[in-house]
Amino acid sequence: MPLGYIAKRLLQLVAILFGVSVVVFLMLRMIPGDPAQLLLGEFANPEELARLRTQLGLDRSLPLQYGIYLQNLLQGDLGNSIRTNTPVAAEIWGRLLATLELSLAAMFISTLVGVGAGVVSAVRPHSAWDYGAMFFALVGVSMPIFWLGLMLIYLFAVKYPVLPMMGRLPMGLEVPAVTGLVMVDALLAGQPVALWEAGRHLLLPALTLATIPMAVVARITRSAMLEVLNKDYVRTARAKGLSEAAVILRHALRNAFLPVVTVLGLNLGLLLGGAVLTETIFSWPGLGRYVVDSLMGRDYAAVQGCILVFAAMMAVINLAVDLIYVLLDPRIRVNE
Amino acid sequence: MSRWEGLQDLMRNWSAAAGMAIIAAILVVALAGPLLTPHDPLVPAPLDRLQGPSSAHPFGTDSLGRDILSRVIGGARISILIGVISVTISLLPGTLLGLLAGYFGRWIDSLIMRCMDMLLAFPAILLAIFITAVLEPNLTNTMIAVGIVYIPHYARIVRASVLSLKQQLFVQAVGHLGGSHTRILWRHVLPNCIPPIIVYATLGMGTAVLQAAALGFLGLGAQPPSPEWGAMLSEGRQYIQIAPHVAAFPGAAILLLVLGFNLFGDGLRDVLDPSLRSQ
Numbered sequence: 001m002p003l004g005y006i007a008k009r010l011l012q013l014v015a016i017l018f019g020v021s022v023v024v025f026l027m028l029r030m031i032p033g034d035p036a037q038l039l040l041g042e043f044a045n046p047e048e049l050a051r052l053r054t055q056l057g058l059d060r061s062l063p064l065q066y067g068i069y070l071q072n073l074l075q076g077d078l079g080n081s082i083r084t085n086t087p088v089a090a091e092i093w094g095r096l097l098a099t100l101e102l103s104l105a106a107m108f109i110s111t112l113v114g115v116g117a118g119v120v121s122a123v124r125p126h127s128a129w130d131y132g133a134m135f136f137a138l139v140g141v142s143m144p145i146f147w148l149g150l151m152l153i154y155l156f157a158v159k160y161p162v163l164p165m166m167g168r169l170p171m172g173l174e175v176p177a178v179t180g181l182v183m184v185d186a187l188l189a190g191q192p193v194a195l196w197e198a199g200r201h202l203l204l205p206a207l208t209l210a211t212i213p214m215a216v217v218a219r220i221t222r223s224a225m226l227e228v229l230n231k232d233y234v235r236t237a238r239a240k241g242l243s244e245a246a247v248i249l250r251h252a253l254r255n256a257f258l259p260v261v262t263v264l265g266l267n268l269g270l271l272l273g274g275a276v277l278t279e280t281i282f283s284w285p286g287l288g289r290y291v292v293d294s295l296m297g298r299d300y301a302a303v304q305g306c307i308l309v310f311a312a313m314m315a316v317i318n319l320a321v322d323l324i325y326v327l328l329d330p331r332i333r334v335n336e
Numbered sequence: 337m338s339r340w341e342g343l344q345d346l347m348r349n350w351s352a353a354a355g356m357a358i359i360a361a362i363l364v365v366a367l368a369g370p371l372l373t374p375h376d377p378l379v380p381a382p383l384d385r386l387q388g389p390s391s392a393h394p395f396g397t398d399s400l401g402r403d404i405l406s407r408v409i410g411g412a413r414i415s416i417l418i419g420v421i422s423v424t425i426s427l428l429p430g431t432l433l434g435l436l437a438g439y440f441g442r443w444i445d446s447l448i449m450r451c452m453d454m455l456l457a458f459p460a461i462l463l464a465i466f467i468t469a470v471l472e473p474n475l476t477n478t479m480i481a482v483g484i485v486y487i488p489h490y491a492r493i494v495r496a497s498v499l500s501l502k503q504q505l506f507v508q509a510v511g512h513l514g515g516s517h518t519r520i521l522w523r524h525v526l527p528n529c530i531p532p533i534i535v536y537a538t539l540g541m542g543t544a545v546l547q548a549a550a551l552g553f554l555g556l557g558a559q560p561p562s563p564e565w566g567a568m569l570s571e572g573r574q575y576i577q578i579a580p581h582v583a584a585f586p587g588a589a590i591l592l593l594v595l596g597f598n599l600f601g602d603g604l605r606d607v608l609d610p611s612l613r614s615q
Contacts, residue, residue: 020458144569147590147591276554311457
């Protein structure tokens with residue numbers, strides 16, 4: 001793969017992140033409400049307010065504020081949260097892992113079920129299974145996940161209380177943090193009870209978050225597979241006596257995977273966005289919930305940090321998808 | 337294909353027909369709302385609070401005793417309005433920017449598309465939340481926020497169409513005959529970009545309804561006592577353990593409307609662009 005192409009894309013990524021940081025910085029300053037007033041309450045006296053504004057750097061000019069922010073950013077310092085006075089980078093890191101655990105679980109469910117349903121639908125087109133799977137996929141892409149989450153909570157945590165309705169672990173149960181992913185940490189610590197409980201806590205939020213990506217993957221896998229199944233090389237594979245499973249998995253699915261990979265990449269973006277809603281419903285201590293809380297609390301540094309992290313993840317995912325695309329199909333010209 | 341033939345094709349496509357039926361039904365409910373609502377959707381009735389579905393209140397009542405069926409009917413108008421206005425807000429500037437970027441190319445293209453890339457760098461809901469918070473949370477700003485978020489999508493679609501159209505002989509011929517840029521863009525390029533725009537706009541209405549409901553759910557959209565479906569769901573969340581019907585019905589209404597737009601959009605795509613026909 002040409003290194004020049006990768007370097008060009010990385011430069012673009014930096015430029016976009018720089019632009020995002022400027023836009024976010026300016027927009028946050030336009031939000032009505034004074035953070036100093038918000039912190040000290042409406043009865044704070046003017047001297048206290050002035051002192052806090054100086055302390056937070058809010059009395060300086062906008063370009064100067066941005067310059068200081070950028071300088072700190074380049075050193076990995078995202079500033080301190082005005083609500084907790086702790087470094088934003090540390091707060092984000094802890095929550096990012098919670099979001100990552102949820103997103104990975106949702107990604108796993110959506111890929112497994114979505115690709116499976118899409119393949120079976122394509123292999124038996126116009127069958128009852130095909131119509132049923134595609135109907136569910138259509139309902140899936142139209143689903144308000146915040147509603148689905150609530151309904152799942154009602155069904156599986158209230159009416160038939162078989163799963164917990166919020167959090168990552170039951171109260172009182174703790175796992176030594178190594179990776180920050182509770183299930184992995186429970187496995188590493190050899191705590192089967194914690195592993196089981198972490199899995200139970202993860203199931204409903206992950207299912208909720210997986211719904212839309214799962215439906216998108218099922219639809220795209222079906223149409224990509226249908227196209228590939230008519231190709232000559234699939235007919236040849238069948239003619240030379242390969243088993244149907246080998247034809248489908250090794251010859252058809254592998255070639256149908258290109259559009260599916262793109263969608264899987266785009267789905268990561270969907271998952272990050274969906275995490276904001278899912279985490280709110282299930283009180284999942286992740287980045288999505290943190291950004292909404294920070295925005296409500298006018299915590300500039302925290303919001304800036306979170307949005308930059310989200311944007312960076314999206315940009316890296318898009319780049320990775322493009323690179324995987326070239327790896328999977330060398331016919332694609334990278335200069336397009 | 338004449339308009340009549342096009343309409344016949346649309347009616348024969350089951351997806352488009354089903355989508356149209358759902359949208360038409362909700363549209364009728366939205367327009368005839370005040371005639372259909374059995375109770376006033378805004379007036380509290382404290383004695384009737386959190387009642388389950390019954391013959392007097394088929395969808396039950398909420399925490400203030402308001403009839404949920406009447407509120408869902410009242411919310412239909414708001415949701416359709418959100419879909420139409422948000423899509424218009426994204427479609428007009430998005431189309432214009434896509435036309436300019438694709439047609440003039442060079443630095444204009446780079447400038448416009450890099451700005452669009454910047455907007456696309458945010459997860460959609462996060463950007464919408466952010467814009468709503470900056471502008472102040474209310475229904476109008478929700479529509480503006482959702483509209484702004486999807487501008488880059490239209491710009492990209494239109495730009496791609498323009499890039500291919502401007503290589504076509506009929507467009508180049510008008511240029512050689514002395515047609516102005518405005519005339520070429522307005523009379524020859526834009527009309528040929530319309531089919532993909534219509535398809536995307538129809539699917540976009542469903543997305544806009546979903547996003548606006550999500551903002552309402554987070555408390556950033558329509559404010560109480562508005563019967564907006566997302567805001568109703570947000571209220572229902574507090575009572576999910578004792579009165580699940582408060583959240584169930586508005587959520588089902590959102591799902592139905594979005595499903596209608598998606599079915600119609602899928603069908604429309606099959607009819608307008610047979611090369612994309614789902615097999």
